Amino acid sequence: MNIVRPVWINDESEHVQLIRDFFRNYPKQVIVVWLALSIASVAEGLSLSTLLPLLSIATGDSANMVGHKTTDFLTQTLHWASINPTISTMVVLVVIGLVVKAGLTLLAYREVGYTVAAIATDTRLAFLRALSASRWEYFLSQRTGRLANSISTEATNSAGAFQSLANLASISSQSAVFLAVALLINWKIAGLAILIGAGIFMLLKIMVSISREAGSQQKGAFQQLMALLTDSLSSLKPLKAMAREQHMDQMLERQTRHLNDALRTSVLASETLKAVQELLIGLVLVAGVAASLTLLDLELSEIMVLTIVLARLLTKLSKLQQEYQKLVSKEAFYWAMDEAIDEARDAREEGFGERSPSLHRGIRLEHVSFAYGGRTVLHDVDIDIPAGQFTTLVGFSGAGKTTLIDLIIGLLRASSGRVLIDDAPIDDLDIRAWRHMIGYVPQDTVLLHETVYNNIAIGDDSLTEADVETALRKAGAWAFVSALSEGMHTSVGEHGGRLSGGQRQRIVIARALVHKPRLVILDEATSALDPDTEREVSATLAALGEEHTVLAVSHRAALTERSDIVYRIENGHATRMADDARATA
CATH class of the missing domain: 1.20.1560.10 (ABC transporter type 1, transmembrane domain)
Incomplete structure (x- = not known):
């Protein structure tokens, strides 16, 4: 062909x-x-x-x-x-x-x-x-x-x-x-x-x-x-x-x-x-x-x-x-x-390296710049994301927060500067192995018209019901899932219509956790939730920092207050925020 x-x-x-x-x-x-x-x-x-x-x-x-x-x-x-x-x-x-x-x-x-x-x-x-x-x-x-x-x-x-x-x-x-x-x-x-x-x-x-x-x-x-x-x-x-x-x-x-x-x-x-x-x-x-x-x-x-x-x-x-x-x-x-x-x-994605990735020390961006369509999105950005901690990026819409996430995932390549994973340039890594170490929670809670189990496993035959249950428990979803008529084998309906917004969000979080990732990325994961549900989900996400490196994109106080480190992305630059300034982020 x-x-x-x-x-x-x-x-x-x-x-x-x-x-x-x-x-x-x-x-x-x-x-x-x-x-x-x-x-x-x-x-x-x-x-x-x-x-x-x-x-x-x-x-x-x-x-x-x-x-x-x-x-x-x-x-x-x-x-x-x-x-x-x-x-x-x-x-x-x-x-x-x-x-x-x-x-x-x-x-x-x-x-x-x-x-x-x-x-x-x-x-x-x-x-x-x-x-x-x-x-x-x-x-x-x-x-x-x-x-x-x-x-x-x-x-x-x-x-x-x-x-x-x-x-x-x-x-x-x-x-x-x-x-x-x-x-x-x-x-x-x-x-x-x-x-x-x-x-x-x-x-x-x-x-x-x-x-x-x-x-x-x-x-x-x-x-x-x-x-x-x-x-x-x-x-x-x-x-x-x-x-x-x-x-x-x-x-x-x-x-x-x-x-x-x-x-x-x-x-x-x-x-x-x-x-x-x-x-x-x-x-x-x-x-x-x-x-x-x-x-x-x-x-x-x-x-x-x-x-x-x-x-x-x-x-x-x-x-x-x-x-x-x-x-x-x-x-x-x-x-x-x-x-x-x-x-x-x-338009095939350019090749990366073959080096096996690890995430024990952290992720570092050194003098990273990125331009898209002739417009500079990021300029000379320096960020440290320590392993085992909860780091949040805040900023106005279009400031470049999601672009930074995409650079760390390897979906985009920096125009200049370096993205380092445990001091190894991302270009040298086996990119599929690196992405397999990532659990990604998007802003949109996209669910299949399928069972809870299939929405989490997504066709991966290597995952067992025990793996799915563990992920549901970590996401704080096991209580309501186990109460469903058929448990994890209950259909969620079209776009998850049989579940509430908070329940859908927890299913998506469980999907990101089921393969035991080292890095959990939350891209405006709580922005569509009401304040009470947001606080509950934020508490769940903050608890993930005990076992995972967590990187979040948010502008909501419920999440930034629970973060170890917060960076403000503005005018293409990144600035680390003081603890007392997070509430107004």
């Missing part, structure tokens, strides 16, 4: 590149599908297209049915296969051909279905892995709805391109067989029909171009709609509280109508192509029959066979163009997904 496409790449090159992608990533499946569909097409084409000639041979009336060359060829083929040309034998041969075709088609499309599912799954996983390994700044620049659309709609539609390619291979094989039979019967008329068919194909190519453009518009419209929908739903409560949800509805309606226009264009192009193809094929067949009777003086029986074969051939060619139209529509999603994966991989 990691393909860098030049801006000048044309449509044909895209198709070739698409086939190469699938063959490189799924060689066995591509070969099985191609062979099975090719043999199935040959079996169907031979069994149906030669039905009337074979029956004419079996009844001894071949001279009036098809040309002598065709009769001789079929007779010699049957003689070579030691088959006696009787009616029953011919019917059995036709049935065998159809059964073989059905069996191979089932095999091929079973493999197609499995491969389409595998492509969608692999694409989603590749995108998720690239996203999780990307820089934090890159992730912050993405819209959640856009990411959700990539994982759902774009991954599914991009995988559908493989099915369209398989259908194209099947129809192409069938068309080749019907063409061979038609040329065998009368190469002049068959050749003329092919030229006319090619003309129809070129004439209707504009519909394919319209479908390609509509597919691109659908992709963009889906992205915008999903991004807007996700953002709107997360803001629904305050909007309803202010009676402003109608403005959100209007924005969603505009985007939905834009998507509707793209869908209508796509459907119109598809149905127009189908209708015009049927009309032109009918006109060609009528004109061909009339010309054969009046100008070429062919036998009616020969015209019948040619009409049947050519009708099927032209129908297959029309289906070929329709399937090609579907392919170019789905390609837009494939390349959009490919571009999203490449973009996330290009």
Whole structure:
């Protein structure tokens, strides 16, 4: 999936590149599908297209049915296969051909279905892995709805391109067989029909171009709609509280109508192509029959066979163009997904070191500066965070408190200066091992619509119920959790709606403590709580300092009063506060 496409790449090159992608990533499946569909097409084409000639041979009336060359060829083929040309034998041969075709088609499309599912799954996983390994700044620049659309709609539609390619291979094989039979019967008329068919194909190519453009518009419209929908739903409560949800509805309606226009264009192009193809094929067949009777003086029986074969051939060619139209529509999603994966991989987080981290002495920031988007956030900051103590950062919103936290976690890299963990530069550390030593409690208490246990363990099979209970006790949550109807296996509801704000906060604290971290980071962890609940939670957090190094971001007295050290972050600088100044922090 990691393909860098030049801006000048044309449509044909895209198709070739698409086939190469699938063959490189799924060689066995591509070969099985191609062979099975090719043999199935040959079996169907031979069994149906030669039905009337074979029956004419079996009844001894071949001279009036098809040309002598065709009769001789079929007779010699049957003689070579030691088959006696009787009616029953011919019917059995036709049935065998159809059964073989059905069996191979089932095999091929079973493999197609499995491969389409595998492509969608692999694409989603590749995108998720690239996203999780990307820089934090890159992730912050993405819209959640856009990411959700990539994982759902774009991954599914991009995988559908493989099915369209398989259908194209099947129809192409069938068309080749019907063409061979038609040329065998009368190469002049068959050749003329092919030229006319090619003309129809070129004439209707504009519909394919319209479908390609509509597919691109659908992709963009889906992205915008999903991004807007996700953002709107997360803001629904305050909007309803202010009676402003109608403005959100209007924005969603505009985007939905834009998507509707793209869908209508796509459907119109598809149905127009189908209708015009049927009309032109009918006109060609009528004109061909009339010309054969009046100008070429062919036998009616020969015209019948040619009409049947050519009708099927032209129908297959029309289906070929329709399937090609579907392919170019789905390609837009494939390349959009490919571009999203490449973009996330290009934003991969820069490598750190391999040194094993420890936290026995503390964390120190020396002359640290950080700028984002040309704006200086921190300048020449010096901070000491002793191990085993409770340190709090205070300051106005936007002062750089969370930026300092992100620098210590390693989500951001300092523009200058050093971040030292037990005197070791963070750039030299095994960053995943360091982050595994951190318990992080965010301001937003994000809970899954799951049980208390699953909200704390988050899928970590190495954690036991005893581990979760210990974390709940440390977070001061065991009393209310044990009183729930199913204990820690009770569902918390959507976004933890069955719990109070303080209870949700304690569940999040337990989540941060369950893997026994050395450093506990509290990012405005009590800002959304009422004063009484805040005091209770703050007491719980202060008690953590006995076993953990605690670093908090807060401006609330309930937390700063319990801290060992308090720094004020202001105008990009950090100043340690005296004990008597903390109450006004």
